[in-house]
Amino acid sequence: MRKVSRLSRFNVASLALGLAFLYLPILILVVYSFNASRLVTVWGGWSLRWYHEFFNDRAMIEAAWMSLRVAVSSATIATLIGTLAALALSRGERFRGRTLFSGMLYAPLVMPEVITGLSLLLLFVALNAERGFWTVTIAHTTLTMCFVAVVVQSRLGSLDRSLEEAAMDLGCDPVRAFVAVTLPLIAPAIVAGWMLAFTLSLDDLVIASFTTGPGSATLPIRIYSEVRLGVKPEINAICTLVIALIAVVIVIASLASKLSSSQGESAAPL
Amino acid sequence: MSARRIFARPARLAAIAPYVWMVLFFLVPFGFVLKISLSQTAIAQPPYEPVFDLMAGWGALKTAFAALSIDNFRLLVSDDIYVFAYVRSLIVAVTATALLLLIGYPIAYGMARLPTRWQAVAMVLVIVPFWTSFLIRIYAWINILQHDGLLNQILLALHLVSQPVVWLSTDSAMYIGIVYSYLPFMILPLYATLAKMEPALEEAASDLGAPRWQVFWLVTFPLSLPGVGAGVLLCFIPIVGEFVIPDLLAGSNALMIGQTLWLEFFTNKDWPVASAAAIVLLLVLLVPLLLYERLQKRQLEQGR
Numbered sequence: 001m002r003k004v005s006r007l008s009r010f011n012v013a014s015l016a017l018g019l020a021f022l023y024l025p026i027l028i029l030v031v032y033s034f035n036a037s038r039l040v041t042v043w044g045g046w047s048l049r050w051y052h053e054f055f056n057d058r059a060m061i062e063a064a065w066m067s068l069r070v071a072v073s074s075a076t077i078a079t080l081i082g083t084l085a086a087l088a089l090s091r092g093e094r095f096r097g098r099t100l101f102s103g104m105l106y107a108p109l110v111m112p113e114v115i116t117g118l119s120l121l122l123l124f125v126a127l128n129a130e131r132g133f134w135t136v137t138i139a140h141t142t143l144t145m146c147f148v149a150v151v152v153q154s155r156l157g158s159l160d161r162s163l164e165e166a167a168m169d170l171g172c173d174p175v176r177a178f179v180a181v182t183l184p185l186i187a188p189a190i191v192a193g194w195m196l197a198f199t200l201s202l203d204d205l206v207i208a209s210f211t212t213g214p215g216s217a218t219l220p221i222r223i224y225s226e227v228r229l230g231v232k233p234e235i236n237a238i239c240t241l242v243i244a245l246i247a248v249v250i251v252i253a254s255l256a257s258k259l260s261s262s263q264g265e266s267a268a269p270l
Numbered sequence: 271m272s273a274r275r276i277f278a279r280p281a282r283l284a285a286i287a288p289y290v291w292m293v294l295f296f297l298v299p300f301g302f303v304l305k306i307s308l309s310q311t312a313i314a315q316p317p318y319e320p321v322f323d324l325m326a327g328w329g330a331l332k333t334a335f336a337a338l339s340i341d342n343f344r345l346l347v348s349d350d351i352y353v354f355a356y357v358r359s360l361i362v363a364v365t366a367t368a369l370l371l372l373i374g375y376p377i378a379y380g381m382a383r384l385p386t387r388w389q390a391v392a393m394v395l396v397i398v399p400f401w402t403s404f405l406i407r408i409y410a411w412i413n414i415l416q417h418d419g420l421l422n423q424i425l426l427a428l429h430l431v432s433q434p435v436v437w438l439s440t441d442s443a444m445y446i447g448i449v450y451s452y453l454p455f456m457i458l459p460l461y462a463t464l465a466k467m468e469p470a471l472e473e474a475a476s477d478l479g480a481p482r483w484q485v486f487w488l489v490t491f492p493l494s495l496p497g498v499g500a501g502v503l504l505c506f507i508p509i510v511g512e513f514v515i516p517d518l519l520a521g522s523n524a525l526m527i528g529q530t531l532w533l534e535f536f537t538n539k540d541w542p543v544a545s546a547a548a549i550v551l552l553l554v555l556l557v558p559l560l561l562y563e564r565l566q567k568r569q570l571e572q573g574r
Binding site: 007010011012014015018019021022023025026028029032040041042081082084085087088089090091092093095097098101104105107108110111112113114115118119120122123126138139141142145149164165168174175177178199202203205206210220223224227228231235236239242243246250 | 275276277278279280281282283284285287288289291292293295296297298299300302303306373374376377379380381383384392395396398399401402403404405406407409410411412413414416418419420423450453454457503504507508510511512513514517518528531532535541544545548551552555559
């Protein structure tokens, strides 16, 4: 009897090549950030030279600091508002304006960023709002809260609602039932949502370009300006530092989730 | 009244803050785009006729409406630059999405057939690059593809070419960048669907004598269509409006609509035309969305 093998050599090769394709460019970038030569494509030995250059580049440092502040601020606001939106959509049942509401939340997910950026700039100009930290933060919050809402709503959808109902049958009012029962259960999704919002904000170039003002460029805007003038070794170092930062955030988050899951297991017998 | 309904009341109230936020920063801005797309260009700061002055009263509002015109939309239709940009964007998006499907499908299938504990590892490995900065990854490819970059060094060393190949500022570089950046968006929906498929179905077809290629086209692929649809939609729509990748990798030989819109806005300072281009782009993108929604409804009906 001939049997289709579950995993053929072709499948393994496809998987390996695909992952190699995804990772090799990043690894090459990291390695060349330690290149001693000013020529980006000629290896001149190991060096930390370009890291020193970055930390002495005031404009780059200020841009990095701006990006971090915007990312933390917009991710936090987006997580608060996005979680509320997810709660309304998954637990609010019918309410007036629900269709428009969900439409507004899903549209930015697929909309080209040039349109999002353009529309928000026109708003800020009409309001005579000075463009800078707050306009970028508002723009990033608007984009990323939609992702948070999707992540948290997905988690809420998979919860057993009888847990909330049991809490209320035992005398809790809805708010207390939410805080005591629902919130702990969706906490991992909220953390994941925050991280996603943070990364998307840190990464964004297009929307930031439209909504930022003179003297408040974000790091992607700086990198983009430099890259358009040609490759420079300093950019390799900056990019590697950003990769390292995001890697640290991911590791911390996964450690936190492991800790919470192990606590959950130990609490089970009680 | 049931506990569920009691819980629903405060949950409904939770909609207020996000609702207000999205109306203010999503819907209202769209109103401005629409208004300005119907405005005339002006040599001013900002470079368009003023938005309504609500303080001026009803008469001024009537005057403002009378001043609206569709000149900007006429320009989009009559000027070859814009038509070409839209067409080029659609062609690039279709081609890139097809490439993504061809490349992503075997990877997703391989992931779905791994032993269970390895599937989680593979999933993480596919997602992690997504967490790396998008701009950084494009920059990495610029390094690799430039004139004396790594790719040409390798090709020359292996004597596959006799002189450096021009990669940057070509469509090849742009497609590499797009496929590279959007691959996770194709793999994940495909994997989600393929992982739920019962391998026994494929084994049954094989036991009944079907060759491997027939098992794929008659069993595997039809069952994975929901994942294919989701992946295609998630890739096609953003690629149409893509700006950064064509700008950095393809250069300015033939612009996509995202680049044209950007240039119109920042370089030509023609905000009304940029706004009109944005409106048209949105209308163009509604088509695949509506098609997808119709397909989904049809699948649901067939499922019953």
